[in-house]
Amino acid sequence: MGSQRYLVRKVLHAIATLLFVVAFNFYLFRIMPGDPITILARSQHLSRADIAEQIANLGLDKPLPQQLLIYLGDTFRGELGVDLRSGAPVSQLIAERLWPTILLVGISTVLSIGFGLLIGIKGAWQRGGLFDTTSLYTSLVFYSMPEGWLGMILIVLFAGLLGWFPAGQYESPADLTGFAHIVDVLNHLFLPCLTLTLGYIGEYAIVMRSSLLEVRGEDFITTARAKGVPDRDVRRRHAVPNALLPTLTLVFYSFGFVLGGAVVIESVFSWPGVGRLTYEAIGELNYPILQGVFLLSSVTVILFNLAADILYGYLDPRIREG
Amino acid sequence: MSAEAVPARDATASGEARAIIEVRGLEVGFEGRVGVLAGLLGRRGARARAVDGVDLDLYEGEVLALAGESGCGKTTTARAIMGLLRPQAGEIRFEGRPLGRRLRAYRREVQMVFQDPTGSLNPRKTIYEIVAEGLRIHRISQGPNGETEEELVARALSRAGLRPPERFYLLYPHELSGGQRQRVVIAGALVLDPRVIVADEPVSNLDASVRGEILALLMKLREELRISILVVTHDLGLAWTVADRVAVMYLGRIVEIGPAEEVLQRPRHPYTRALLDVVPEAGGIDRPILSGEPPDPTRVPNGCRFHPRCPAVASGRAARLGIEERCRTVPLAPLPAAQDHLVACYLAELGERP
Ligand SMILES: Nc1ncnc2c1ncn2[C@@H]1O[C@H](COP(=O)(O)OP(=O)(O)O)[C@@H](O)[C@H]1O
Ligand code: SF4
Numbered sequence: 001m002g003s004q005r006y007l008v009r010k011v012l013h014a015i016a017t018l019l020f021v022v023a024f025n026f027y028l029f030r031i032m033p034g035d036p037i038t039i040l041a042r043s044q045h046l047s048r049a050d051i052a053e054q055i056a057n058l059g060l061d062k063p064l065p066q067q068l069l070i071y072l073g074d075t076f077r078g079e080l081g082v083d084l085r086s087g088a089p090v091s092q093l094i095a096e097r098l099w100p101t102i103l104l105v106g107i108s109t110v111l112s113i114g115f116g117l118l119i120g121i122k123g124a125w126q127r128g129g130l131f132d133t134t135s136l137y138t139s140l141v142f143y144s145m146p147e148g149w150l151g152m153i154l155i156v157l158f159a160g161l162l163g164w165f166p167a168g169q170y171e172s173p174a175d176l177t178g179f180a181h182i183v184d185v186l187n188h189l190f191l192p193c194l195t196l197t198l199g200y201i202g203e204y205a206i207v208m209r210s211s212l213l214e215v216r217g218e219d220f221i222t223t224a225r226a227k228g229v230p231d232r233d234v235r236r237r238h239a240v241p242n243a244l245l246p247t248l249t250l251v252f253y254s255f256g257f258v259l260g261g262a263v264v265i266e267s268v269f270s271w272p273g274v275g276r277l278t279y280e281a282i283g284e285l286n287y288p289i290l291q292g293v294f295l296l297s298s299v300t301v302i303l304f305n306l307a308a309d310i311l312y313g314y315l316d317p318r319i320r321e322g
Numbered sequence: 323m324s325a326e327a328v329p330a331r332d333a334t335a336s337g338e339a340r341a342i343i344e345v346r347g348l349e350v351g352f353e354g355r356v357g358v359l360a361g362l363l364g365r366r367g368a369r370a371r372a373v374d375g376v377d378l379d380l381y382e383g384e385v386l387a388l389a390g391e392s393g394c395g396k397t398t399t400a401r402a403i404m405g406l407l408r409p410q411a412g413e414i415r416f417e418g419r420p421l422g423r424r425l426r427a428y429r430r431e432v433q434m435v436f437q438d439p440t441g442s443l444n445p446r447k448t449i450y451e452i453v454a455e456g457l458r459i460h461r462i463s464q465g466p467n468g469e470t471e472e473e474l475v476a477r478a479l480s481r482a483g484l485r486p487p488e489r490f491y492l493l494y495p496h497e498l499s500g501g502q503r504q505r506v507v508i509a510g511a512l513v514l515d516p517r518v519i520v521a522d523e524p525v526s527n528l529d530a531s532v533r534g535e536i537l538a539l540l541m542k543l544r545e546e547l548r549i550s551i552l553v554v555t556h557d558l559g560l561a562w563t564v565a566d567r568v569a570v571m572y573l574g575r576i577v578e579i580g581p582a583e584e585v586l587q588r589p590r591h592p593y594t595r596a597l598l599d600v601v602p603e604a605g606g607i608d609r610p611i612l613s614g615e616p617p618d619p620t621r622v623p624n625g626c627r628f629h630p631r632c633p634a635v636a637s638g639r640a641a642r643l644g645i646e647e648r649c650r651t652v653p654l655a656p657l658p659a660a661q662d663h664l665v666a667c668y669l670a671e672l673g674e675r676p
């Protein structure tokens with residue numbers, strides 16, 4: 001009973017948030033400075049008539065409420081408008097960039113979560129030991145370092161001085177296929193992926209560490225020890241499962257942000273992902289693209305949050321019943 | 323010292339009680355905390371001598387209360403007895419042999435109950451899993467008479483007063499009341515058929531209405547299963563209700579120990595006396611009851627460690643009796659473990675009442 005009500009409440013909440021974000025997205029890009037038509041005119045040398053036609057095409061001559069309705073309709077059909085520069089559908093542009101972004105940001109997120117949680121667990125369990133101290137300070141250093149800067153250092157080191165990896169791009173110009181192509185992409189992927197992973201690890205390690213330290217002090221841990229549960233099992237069966245709960249929210253939150261791409265790192269490494277698309281669109285005030293990316297990442301964040309809530313309710317008996 | 327003290331209840335009535343747990347010369351200290359920078363520069367905080375020379379016997383089948391104000395080292399003593407802390411000095415013996423070798427058997431025969439039942443139960447495990455855990459750790463798949471795991475769990479739950487036991491199997495701790503949770507903790511201890519239970523303030527986190535029930539349960543376990551119980555409490559009134567013997571602790575030392583009736587009706591240490599003065603006013607004594615600065619285990623006073631707060635010293639009585647100098651400067655030896663009524667106090671040595 002209780003669990004169903006919990007589920008319904010969470011789903012309704014997610015839907016409400018989604019509607020708000022969609023509406024917000026519409027107004028935000030209409031109150032921002034810079035008129036898309038002027039930009040259009042500048043880049044394409046259009047005549048007055050052409051501009052008027054464009055305005056009509058884009059529906060910008062209609063009253064605002066009507067524009068909103070059209071926008072909502074289009075959005076729910078998956079039409080995110082057209083690129084102001086090329087006239088191509090925004091959804092298609094984003095779709096082309098999705099795969100590189102999933103590859104880069106997705107893998108970095110998975111790696112940093114995996115390593116971060118392991119480091120946090122090991123550190124907290126031997127609190128104050130050599131591993132704990134070293135990993136804590138290293139995590140903090142990478143965490144606080146601007147990621148673009150870290151990326152450039154790695155480029156100078158591994159691409160410039162050592163020449164082990166390419167300094168950017170998704171693949172070599174040569175037309176490779178099959179296995180050779182995969183190796184080539186992985187080769188290009190290595191440096192940006194390393195940068196992001198290093199940058200993200202600290203957050204997970206620190207959150208996991210403090211969460212586990214808190215659980216470690218609880219009496220049920222001492223009770224388990226007093227009953228003779230071996231240290232390894234105290235950690236695996238009692239401490240970590242309880243400490244993972246708060247970390248879960250952070251993990252899902254991060255996955256929610258994957259599709260939004262990594263603006264800085266994709267730009268530094270000329271990686272053709274959603275983040276780089278965003279970066280270019282900002283430069284030319286290409287509103288429909290920004291609007292599309294913004295919508296996409298909001299939706300994924302909301303959905304992943306919902307997933308986290310549902311899973312959380314399933315894993316934590318206190319919430320399940322509440 | 324008073325030799326007329328004949329321990330009251332059955333365990334010690336024979337006059338020749340057998341100690342199941344013996345604590346000798348126990349000392350536990352905690353490094354003081356310093357800031358990160360000071361720590362890197364190698365500075366150490368003042369060391370807290372939380373337990374500073376404790377000798378204590380727990381006899382078979384008795385309830386022994388370890389009492390004293392908050393911070394006097396009761397919990398630290400209990401945890402050291404459980405082998406959960408490494409003592410700086412001293413020894414714990416179980417059935418006459420040092421712990422080290424027999425830790426596994428010890429973990430089965432000596433069970434601990436904590437103050438806060440909510441914190442002592444893993445929130446993600448069902449009551450059945452929690453109670454059965456002891457059996458699983460010690461690889462007990464059958465009882466002595468061929469009982470199944472489920473039968474053992476059911477018996478432990480009903481012994482702890484949770485009946486019918488099956489109703490509780492699949493519940494989670496948060497679905498129970500505080501009193502029921504403490505019963506689950508006790509069931510988790512009972513399932514292993516322990517010989518000793520160490521209970522650290524087992525009722526002070528519970529509603530007043532269920533305290534009596536839980537105490538009655540502990541006493542029933544002693545009567546019916548002959549489990550020896552060491553109960554730690556800041557509340558002498560509680561010690562009065564449940565204990566055969568009482569040990570009163572002050573600043574890491576036992577200052578008075580003996581049969582409950584003796585110690586509580588005819589206290590001989592000024593500290594015990596002061597504690598008893600506030601017992602009727604209910605609510606316990608977890609607040610300052612004496613003048614003078616509260617005891618600080620990082621700065622143990624010279625002489626008798628109670629002298630800065632001792633009413634006999636403050637009133638000039640110690641001076642009149644010619645012991646004040648000793649109270650202030652000559653340290654008292656730790657009390658040995660014994661069945662008799664023993665007191666560490668110069669005033670008591672003169673045969674004076676506090
Ligand atoms: N883990 C610890 N680290 C540092 N000091 C501690 C620790 N545990 C207890 N102490 C100190 O040791 C003294 C005795 O504490 P405790 O045994 O908990 O007393 P009680 O149970 O009688 O209230 C207190 O001064 C307390 O501050
Ligand atoms: S020894 Fe002296 S200071 Fe200590 S309790 Fe006895 S009379 Fe008081």
Ligand SMILES: [Mg+2]
Nearest residue numbers: 393396397398
């Ligand atoms: Mg305590």
